[in-house]
Amino acid sequence: MAVPVDIDVETLKCEIKKTYAQVSTEPEHDFIFPTGRAWALDLGYPPDLLERVPDASAESFAGVANPFSLGALAPGERVLDLGSGAGTDSLVATQMVGPGGHVTGVDMTPEMIAKARAGAAELGAQNVEFVESEAERLPFADASFDVVISNGVIDLIPDKDAVFAELFRVLRPRGRLQIADVTIQRPVSEEGRRNIDLWTG
Numbered sequence: 001m002a003v004p005v006d007i008d009v010e011t012l013k014c015e016i017k018k019t020y021a022q023v024s025t026e027p028e029h030d031f032i033f034p035t036g037r038a039w040a041l042d043l044g045y046p047p048d049l050l051e052r053v054p055d056a057s058a059e060s061f062a063g064v065a066n067p068f069s070l071g072a073l074a075p076g077e078r079v080l081d082l083g084s085g086a087g088t089d090s091l092v093a094t095q096m097v098g099p100g101g102h103v104t105g106v107d108m109t110p111e112m113i114a115k116a117r118a119g120a121a122e123l124g125a126q127n128v129e130f131v132e133s134e135a136e137r138l139p140f141a142d143a144s145f146d147v148v149i150s151n152g153v154i155d156l157i158p159d160k161d162a163v164f165a166e167l168f169r170v171l172r173p174r175g176r177l178q179i180a181d182v183t184i185q186r187p188v189s190e191e192g193r194r195n196i197d198l199w200t201g
């Protein structure tokens, strides 16, 4: 059930874009959340696949857990990486699905898209693309993907019903969701839900 949120969603999106533009352009900054290649290794990413992800992408990794801990992707699969950031998960996925598969990363922050594209070019990956778009309105046909991965994104979006409606629309029947995200055990207070800083981090 959707929880009513008393914040201006466009203001929140601007703040989120500012935060993640900085993760892209100033990866050495001390953020309130962990970032970078060492963090991905701590989360149990397959070291051999992570090693091939160029620094350009890995230094701006900002995931919260490891969507591949729910299972490896199969060769030939069509994958959507929702909120792909600088592209680490997409570039791991591209190695798992191989040349017969395809990975589409979607993110609303232009600086992240630019960095992900640079990472893909450096890796020489032909089976990956990055699309600038919002998760609540995906520019893809119904049943376009076998699996959706996502890492640390849906917690940032107030309208979760809209996101899941889109994910179920673009996933093929019996497709998979492999989502790493932040969950809460108790309802957040109204004051907490109005605090944009708590949303963006």
Ligand SMILES: C[S@@+](CC[C@H](N)C(=O)[O-])C[C@H]1O[C@@H](n2cnc3c(N)ncnc32)[C@H](O)[C@@H]1O
Pocket: 016, 017, 020, 060, 061, 062, 063, 064, 082, 083, 084, 085, 086, 087, 088, 089, 106, 107, 108, 109, 112, 133, 134, 135, 136, 150, 151, 152, 153, 156, 157
């Ligand atoms: C915590 S970062 C995680 C990035 C990436 N998944 C990773 O693990 O490195 C969250 C990403 O979600 C993107 N994002 C947040 N809200 C979004 C929305 N409504 N639509 C598309 N992207 C969004 C941000 O731009 C940011 O790149």
